[in-house]
Amino acid sequence: MMISEKASRIFEQVIENYHIFDSIDCPFQNPYPDHTLEYLLYRKCWIDTMQWHMEDEVRDPDIEPIVGLEWKRRIDESNQLRTDTVEVIDSYFLRYFSHVSPRKDARINTESPAWALDRLSILCLKIYHMRQETEKRDALPTHVASCMEKLMTLLRQHEDLCRSIDELLEDIRTGRKYMKVYKQMKMYNDAALNPVLYAARK
Template sequence: MNPLPPVSEITQLQIECVAKWHDEPIANPYDGFKHLVCRQHEFNYRLWHEEDVARSPEANDERIAGVKRSIDKLNQQRNDMIEKIDDAITVLLAEAGVGDTSALPINTETAGSAIDRLSIMALRLYHYAEQRDRTDADDDHRAKVGARVELCQVQHADLSHSLQTLIDDLFAARMQHKTYRQMKMYNDPSLNPEIYRAKK
């Protein structure tokens, strides 16, 4: 038995949260696995908008430096949440009675990584639609962006289907699941030479 919500519910959560968070304070009303998905999605949402600020021609050096530090922190939190999602799947697989799968094939990316990619796609779809529907844009702009929206929708559907297949295979013991540790070095004061040298 697969205890995870269908991928269609995960992607709907991501799409709905993007729209809500542009009009309302960020909130996470979900429980269990969906709570983790929403939390991970929040870090991508915050990252997306900090990246916009970092590229603003009106941002001065001090502002960009502050945004860069924020981006580093958010990216670390985003990757930590990918691991937590995959760790939660490990627990759910054990609870579902899925035994040792170490001899089975493994996917090129984890379910958590695919959920992260779908989160980014939800953000991309929202902001492309926003650009497509700008009242100050000309027809060429709207046509170009509209074509990109259609392509993103196809890619979103493809990845959603692939993730659902992967999850089904994991719980049917047809594929192996692992949490791949991100092992980021830049935020670790013992591994980033620019940090540990500055402390000497």
């Protein structure tokens, strides 16, 4: 099974499992063994799925400012967890391909495998929720038709992205491309780098 197919199946599993409870605070239960790629992919999409619904909540036009701030801080925390998990997945691929000697003409890719999988996780969420819109029985036909057209575009995008991910991993495996991962270094979350945070410590 290609990595993109495995990842897509896990992401779809996560989204289905989340919607059994359909609650941002439902317990996280990862069915895969620790330290496996499957575990990391499941965790990654779980974070994305929780954050997807947090983003819905914070856009309530009637939200109380203090509640909106609480959601914003939870989203910031989730974003950091998302980034940290992506970097762990890239570390997995770095170890996995550590035996490969890149060719002299090997090139680096614009994004790492894990960040491409991050995009795939979000795309699976878009597909799930867009499909839901096409199945609404009380929706206007124009709404359903519009959402169906968008769903078809998302499905084509999914196919293209899966192919690109598998081609990238094959290129790394054969030495045509090589991995070089830079940590995101989110300065606004770092108390030593965000001027508001380090000023507050004085």
